Amino acid sequence: MIEIQDIYKTFGDNEVLKGITATFEAGKNNLIIGGSGSGKTTLLKCIVGLHEPTKGKVIFNGEDFTAMNFEERVPIRKQIGMLFQNSALFDSMTVEENIIFPLNLFTDMSKSEKLDRANFCLERVNLKDKNKLFPSELSGGMKKRVGIARAIAMEPKYLFVDEPNSGLDPKTSIVIDELINELTQEYKITTVIVTHDMNSVMGIGDHIIFLHQGKKAWEGTNKDIAHTDNQELNDFVFASKFTQAAKEKL
Numbered sequence: 139m140i141e142i143q144d145i146y147k148t149f150g151d152n153e154v155l156k157g158i159t160a161t162f163e164a165g166k167n168n169l170i171i172g173g174s175g176s177g178k179t180t181l182l183k184c185i186v187g188l189h190e191p192t193k194g195k196v197i198f199n200g201e202d203f204t205a206m207n208f209e210e211r212v213p214i215r216k217q218i219g220m221l222f223q224n225s226a227l228f229d230s231m232t233v234e235e236n237i238i239f240p241l242n243l244f245t246d247m248s249k250s251e252k253l254d255r256a257n258f259c260l261e262r263v264n265l266k267d268k269n270k271l272f273p274s275e276l277s278g279g280m281k282k283r284v285g286i287a288r289a290i291a292m293e294p295k296y297l298f299v300d301e302p303n304s305g306l307d308p309k310t311s312i313v314i315d316e317l318i319n320e321l322t323q324e325y326k327i328t329t330v331i332v333t334h335d336m337n338s339v340m341g342i343g344d345h346i347i348f349l350h351q352g353k354k355a356w357e358g359t360n361k362d363i364a365h366t367d368n369q370e371l372n373d374f375v376f377a378s379k380f381t382q383a384a385k386e387k388l
Contacts, residue, residue, distance in 0.1 A: 139161065139163055143194055145194035147189060154352050160347050163345065166344035166345050168331065171347070219289035227288075237291050301334070301335075303333065312337070315341050315342050319342045340363075
């Protein structure tokens with residue numbers, strides 16, 4: 139479980155986050171949604187320590203992450219997996235080498251153990267025997283799946299995902315959503331996803347927080363969205379006929 143308490147973040151005179159409090163639970167897809175400039179990615183970066191909050195606390199399973207120095211944060215960082223928006227694969231490395239990369243950095247596993255782990259992760263994301271391919275030989279969906287395989291290589295307790303469906307077609311997006319959902323439930327991971335994809339929201343949104351102008355403007359599940367009277371949320375979520383039709387089915 140991850141708790142964020144009264145998180146503020148200011149860049150110069152620009153106050154991006156304005157006192158956000160929320161709890162993200164294990165085994166659930168915790169989605170952060172909102173319009174451009176609402177603070178979604180800034181909040182994600184504050185949670186994982188890429189930005190330091192101007193004020194407030196980030197707590198991982200009862201441990202105050204914000205109060206720790208670099209060395210004290212290492213054990214928690216080893217439990218974090220991240221899938222970046224562009225997958226962030228190393229072009230000069232094979233699929234196998236990309237997945238083994240964090241194992242080289244953070245474990246003392248033997249070469250054979252690392253290979254076994256890489257093969258397990260590849261099989262788990264339905265990319266068995268793709269070890270020796272390079273990122274340039276992969277489709278966009280395959281790159282995302284390799285990114286997921288690398289993110290789970292360290293058996294993380296926490297998985298952070300930034301716009302997982304960016305640049306993907308609708309069918310591939312559903313495959314990625316289902317894979318993230320399966321892994322979250324299977325391993326009881328605390329998964330935090332930043333997304334603007336309303337199909338993801340309606341499909342796997344166990345717990346959703348909606349940011350508007352740097353504040354938490356709404357919190358609930360995807361089914362709760364169908365009955366909300368929050369005008370800003372309605373304007374954001376049901377901007378298309380497709381998502382309006384999805385609402386009517388709930």
